[in-house]
Amino acid sequence: MRFVPLAVSAALALTACTLSGCTANKEAGPSLGAQPRPSGSAAQPLPAATLELWHGFSTDAEVKAFEDAIKGFNQKFPQITVKAVKGVQDDQITHAIRGGNAPDVAASFTTDSVAQWCRSGSFQDLTPVIKQDGVDLSVLPEVARSYSSFEGRQCTLPLLADAYGLYYNKALMKGNAPPRTLSELTALAKKLTVRDADGTIKVAGFIPSAQYYENVPSHLAPLVGARWYNDDGTSAIGSDPAWKKLLTWQKELVDWYGYANLEKFRKSLGDEWSAKHPFYQGKVAMVLDGEWRNAMIGNEAKGLDYGTAPLPVADDRPDLYGSGFTAGTVIGVPKGAKHPQQAWELVKYLTTDTSSLVTLSNALRNVPTTRAAMDSPDLAKDANFTTFLNIFAHPKTSTIPASVNSVFNQEAMQTFMEKWEKGAVPDLDAGLKGVDKQIDDKLKLSGG
Amino acid sequence: MASLADVWRRREGLRALVWLSPWLAGVAIFFVYPLLSTVYFSFHRYDMYTLEFAGLDNYRYLFQDPRVLTSAKNTLWLVIVLVPATVLFSLALAQLVVRLKAGAGLFRTIFYLPSLVPMAAGTITFVFLMNPATGPWNQFLALFGIQGPDWFGDPAWSKPSLTLLSLWSCGQLVVIFLAALLDVPKHLYEAAAIDGAGPWRQFRSVTLPTLAPVLMFALVTNVIYALQYFTQAMIASRVASGSTDSPGSSFSPGYPDESLLTLPQWLFQVGFRDYSMGYACVLALLLFATSMIFTLILLRQFRRAEEAS
Numbered sequence: 158m159r160f161v162p163l164a165v166s167a168a169l170a171l172t173a174c175t176l177s178g179c180t181a182n183k184e185a186g187p188s189l190g191a192q193p194r195p196s197g198s199a200a201q202p203l204p205a206a207t208l209e210l211w212h213g214f215s216t217d218a219e220v221k222a223f224e225d226a227i228k229g230f231n232q233k234f235p236q237i238t239v240k241a242v243k244g245v246q247d248d249q250i251t252h253a254i255r256g257g258n259a260p261d262v263a264a265s266f267t268t269d270s271v272a273q274w275c276r277s278g279s280f281q282d283l284t285p286v287i288k289q290d291g292v293d294l295s296v297l298p299e300v301a302r303s304y305s306s307f308e309g310r311q312c313t314l315p316l317l318a319d320a321y322g323l324y325y326n327k328a329l330m331k332g333n334a335p336p337r338t339l340s341e342l343t344a345l346a347k348k349l350t351v352r353d354a355d356g357t358i359k360v361a362g363f364i365p366s367a368q369y370y371e372n373v374p375s376h377l378a379p380l381v382g383a384r385w386y387n388d389d390g391t392s393a394i395g396s397d398p399a400w401k402k403l404l405t406w407q408k409e410l411v412d413w414y415g416y417a418n419l420e421k422f423r424k425s426l427g428d429e430w431s432a433k434h435p436f437y438q439g440k441v442a443m444v445l446d447g448e449w450r451n452a453m454i455g456n457e458a459k460g461l462d463y464g465t466a467p468l469p470v471a472d473d474r475p476d477l478y479g480s481g482f483t484a485g486t487v488i489g490v491p492k493g494a495k496h497p498q499q500a501w502e503l504v505k506y507l508t509t510d511t512s513s514l515v516t517l518s519n520a521l522r523n524v525p526t527t528r529a530a531m532d533s534p535d536l537a538k539d540a541n542f543t544t545f546l547n548i549f550a551h552p553k554t555s556t557i558p559a560s561v562n563s564v565f566n567q568e569a570m571q572t573f574m575e576k577w578e579k580g581a582v583p584d585l586d587a588g589l590k591g592v593d594k595q596i597d598d599k600l601k602l603s604g605g
Numbered sequence: 606m607a608s609l610a611d612v613w614r615r616r617e618g619l620r621a622l623v624w625l626s627p628w629l630a631g632v633a634i635f636f637v638y639p640l641l642s643t644v645y646f647s648f649h650r651y652d653m654y655t656l657e658f659a660g661l662d663n664y665r666y667l668f669q670d671p672r673v674l675t676s677a678k679n680t681l682w683l684v685i686v687l688v689p690a691t692v693l694f695s696l697a698l699a700q701l702v703v704r705l706k707a708g709a710g711l712f713r714t715i716f717y718l719p720s721l722v723p724m725a726a727g728t729i730t731f732v733f734l735m736n737p738a739t740g741p742w743n744q745f746l747a748l749f750g751i752q753g754p755d756w757f758g759d760p761a762w763s764k765p766s767l768t769l770l771s772l773w774s775c776g777q778l779v780v781i782f783l784a785a786l787l788d789v790p791k792h793l794y795e796a797a798a799i800d801g802a803g804p805w806r807q808f809r810s811v812t813l814p815t816l817a818p819v820l821m822f823a824l825v826t827n828v829i830y831a832l833q834y835f836t837q838a839m840i841a842s843r844v845a846s847g848s849t850d851s852p853g854s855s856f857s858p859g860y861p862d863e864s865l866l867t868l869p870q871w872l873f874q875v876g877f878r879d880y881s882m883g884y885a886c887v888l889a890l891l892l893f894a895t896s897m898i899f900t901l902i903l904l905r906q907f908r909r910a911e912e913a914s
Contacts, residue, residue, distance in 0.1 A: 248877065255653045273880065277654035368846065420758060424847065425738030561652075565879050572857040581862065598669045602662060602884060604650050 189281040189490050189497040205236035206496040208503055209260040211253075213486070214521075215244040222520030226513045230506045237499050250491065254279045259493035261500035264316055268304040268484045269567075272559035275307035280489040282310045286501050292509060296527045298549065300556050305487045307559040314508040317523035318485035319447045320549040321376050323469065327462040329360065329442035335466035337478055339380065339406050342443070342469040346410060349442040356415055358422040363443045365410040366419055367574035370429045371445050374570040375557040376482045377403060381471040385566070386558055390605070392596035394570065395589040402471055404577055404585060411578045432457040448545035452522035465544040467551075480553035485526070524549045562599050569595045640893075647886035663884045667891070670884075675863045676871040679764065679838075683831040683867065684899070687768045692823050695775045696816075699782035700808075713783065720776030728840040731770045732757050757845035760864035767837055767865065778823055785819040786812070814913075821907035828903060832896050835873070838865040868892055 214223050220243050227239050242260070247270045250263045263280075265271075274280040287294065294302055294311070301315040325335050329349055336342040346362030353359060366372060378385065383399035386392060394400050411419060426440065427433025435441045436450075437458035445468060454461055470477040488507060490500040507513055514530035517523070519537045524545055530536065531546050538546065548554055560566055573582070573592050582588040622629075650659040667673055702712050719727065735742045735756035743753030756766040793811045802810065813820075838859070846860035858874050859866025872892065876885030 251653060251880070273652060273654075277652060279654050368848070417755075420755065421738050424736055424755070424758065426847075562879060568857060572863070575857055575860075576862060579862075595671070598666065599879075599881075602650075602666045602881060603652070604657065604659075 206499045207238040210241045210262040211245040211260040212264040213266040226517045254491045259491035261494040264488040269563040272307040272561045275310040275312040280312035284311050304556045313487035313489035315526040316486040316488045320545040321482045323466045325443045336469040338472045356418045361441050365407045379482045379555050392593040395593035465541040480551040481548040561603050566596050643886045649883045651882040652880040663887045676866045676868045680868045688827045691771050694772045695778035698779045703786045716779050717776035719774045724836045728837045732844040760862040763864045789815045817910040825903045834867045835869045
């Protein structure tokens, strides 16, 4: 037993080390905008550097497209070499910053981490250099500015955007026009559904389940203009009647199919990211999906005759028609970047240079974020892709507002919707208030 | 002036300390330090970037978080049902194999092989085999007019399905029991038979007492394993839900209806998805305390069983 104090002493020493800095960031690199440089300076004043850029693109085509865009930067700044690292996820970025091994530039596929990155300062606030270089952020739609900043800190910039709309299989539509309202969607879904005598679904007009691929709460909310948060950041889900409207519509259609039938059908479908996608195979007539599905159809279902349209909206909100959900890739300069000034130049180039954005968009078939890139004659557009450009530019297009608990909040709503659609929620109002409580309690835990 | 005996005693102590130092260092670095850190962080708001004293906020939230009770209940179910089922099934299989006159080697191999399959692969395979729409298992049941359930999609069946998975991969435990059974002296059975004991009496009075330490070992390790149950539940949930781990996708941990949400899984989500490290530390301490209590109870039983045998 006499050794116990020794062990405890050792542990205490190690704990003291923890508290004093072993877990704190290692020496950070120079901060962005700390040393003003002459405005209008471009290639020459920047010293040579090798930048490390982490991004989430992983397929060969995506990586090549990204590298092509970087080539344009290299022509402008030949003294700067960019070393791109592919397939990086948010948690890897977070851990690297935390461990003092941050890359110079990091891009994320989602906007879920933006609030945390901005609030903690782990991504540097770009506002000073944006002002210093006279970058006009009004070239970005308001919604793209909102999902790339938090609490007044523009710690990332939108690189490419995703917009969500309705895809429909022309053969299965049997000459019907795409629906504009939820009532029309319900009627058409019922009309186009093919079932066996025992209720087994052969072809679904539209799958209303929140468990189906892209039908997550954040993508469905714009159909009825549902709000996630109040101005003080607390949950608005229980108090905004739009959510109730959405869920009531959804449940009615689920019940028409029969939950068990729908689940059996859903579980028989192929992978969302494979050539066995049910939309390609003619098993679903209409689906909610992102603009990137156009490129996938081009690669995996070449002969498919399909069309795209904005998502149908609540019958009493015709003003929402044409809008939809958007989010996208964001890019910024992490705290601890070794060459922040050069990193900012790269971020600025990738997010504001029209030719770079057009190159990326043409290759990846994502929506370019600036108005100039959207209007560029070099941007490859067809009717199906233009639908999404219009959705992105629509003034009522919305996103899920940044929150430090973004993933938790979405998951709380997702879990609730799953329970609701299977009939496990006896009181919808009380259930939605319960979601509010979960979100608000978690907000308090996170320090408000 | 210290006496020679004192110096000698001190040197003895020093020598012992030197010999013990690797163990002491290991315990200090890998147990005491993390434990103290966990306690320290549990009183803080820590998102991997900023550290802020939060008093008892994290502990208070423990009583507001509905998933703690859900995950604790699920974990308890695994301890109460999955562990005894696995232990009893393994013992039954071992009994069966030990009595085989021919082909014992083949059956030992057959029963052991599934435990060599990586957990992730085994779980994914099980979920696919038991898919209600396309899985061969339900199609097989349909041949007999039985409509199979949505095994991993129905909250009433999801945990029993995981138990089936556990039974399928219990090969290691079977081998341990097999070794223990082969170790029971044959003359005890012969003596019992001469005294007129039937198979059940022989099992109760000869096999069980001899096996008691091994049984206790199996119970203790499996209870700890159940308290830490993570991989199979996480993978089965994800695969059965059909949601992909892609940016922007939303996934309900513990699908379906949080019926597969175990305490370690929730701890992981809180810590490494939400980065609520302070609260995750509270959950870790809760898990630690629960594991300790279960282990102490079982060890007490183990000692009693040993004394009785």
